Amino acid sequence: MKKAFPILGLLTAALLSYALYQALVVAPTEQTMGDVQRIFYYHVPSAWTAFLLFFINFLASIQYLVRRDPKTDMIANWVVIALGVLVCIAPYAFRTLLPAGVYPSSVVTTGIAFVGLYFLIKRLFSEQQTDMLALTTAEVGVVFCTVVLVTGPLWARPVWGIWWTWDVRLTSTLVLWLIYVSYLVLRRFSSSGQTPVLAAALAVFGALDVPLVYFSIWFFRTQHPQPVVGGGGSIDPRMLRVLLINWVAFLCFAFLVCWSRYRLERTKREVEETQALEALLEPRSALR
Amino acid sequence: MSFLYAAYAATWTIHIVYLITVVRRYSSLKKEVDELNKKI
């Protein structure tokens, strides 16, 4: 396992370099915005990666909370399966209600992917490891979210003349960042006995909050319109290709960063356990 | 445009700074584990 890390590191570095080349050279220049638009190839994949990481944090936190009691664990399993089934049926049943550009097949694949992710995490990570996974994904997610919040204004300034606009996406991302930073602060400041449980509860609250945040700001913006950073609408297929290449590269990079952070967390807990063991084995030296 | 390079540079600066902190903490903790294991 350890030997794989340097190899994967090199592969990821190569992939990232290729993606960078694609973004800076191969991708066509945007008509209205010019070369600055290329920030898009870093801004958007970072956002998607951050959202994915926060979603994994949500799943891991739920699992940490439900696994302590076998009954709730079973209930949670069935709820997840039921939601998966619902997500598979609903897009076809309510085809007319879907927003433009959203296909039933993509909703279904996303739903299946998330159900699969839930059970994959369950299989791969024990209860304690789930807690470490939650902490890791939250922290790395905050890092990627910071990148989004920094590249956003750097894109907005030359294009729209303003550093910040309280538009839906940027503001929602800022609130998301605030929520997970508060999660990390709670992790750091609470005493180690109960930290995992409290943090998991906060993560669930934060995740529940996200759609509400998005909706409230969206409606606020329809009342007080402002320029939208990133624009909407369709995207040139060549640009989409470069975007996806960059996203895959960043996902690999995020995986490696998470792995490193996870390893760090495991070592930290190992130190704590060894210290406790040492104190047990040599009571006199501990008293000294 | 300079903003483009600033954005890319900022992205990698953030990532590299974070990675450096992780790696540094890891190596110091690894040393501590080895020392503790030797004692036991």
Added chain:
Amino acid sequence: MSAPTGITWATLTKDVQLEWRSKDAINSMLFFALLVVVVFSFSFDPEAEESRQIAGGLVWVAFLFAAVVALNQTWARELRNQVLDAYRVSPAPANSLFVAKALGNFIFVSVLEALMTPLFIVFYKLRVLGPAWQLIPVAILGTWAIVVNGTFFAAMSLRTRSREIMLPLLLFPITIPALLSMVEATTTILVGDPSTSAKFWIVLLATYDVVFTTGCLALFGTVLHAE
């Protein structure tokens, strides 16, 4: 009266009685809110017609900060006298305690709002141009949104370092959609523009309340027994 509601009622009446006798929380909340109002009046000219636009935001920020003062000491009394430990050991359901505390805080903050609102109207020369009755659901739902999450996070912050800072740090980001809804609803009602309606915000506030009350009730037991 079944056991859980009995416990809730007993805890609630105890808290209200204790507060009535000492008036600790109410006094500090009132004074704090008053200070906020006065300081804000120096930053924004309260005479101008635009004051109606910003008054909604000012009012709720003042109430939010004052509520944090009350929330911070929600559990202090229980902690001091080891009541919390006794509660953990007893077979009483954790949710009764939570509901009692949340309702107690709700009452305190509502009293504060009732006392402060005339002051706001006087200081900012407010006249409600829209449907004033809508302010009541906004006030009730908004106060509950702050209080229910605040009580929960106050319990979470109990054994953290810098407990007083922890509560607002955890509370404010999560409360943002509720805060936005409260402020926008209040501003819409005050300004009374016939093309806008506060209904969406009130519905959003109600949704927020339902989601988070459920969440708090589901997870409070876990938080209380986490050790």
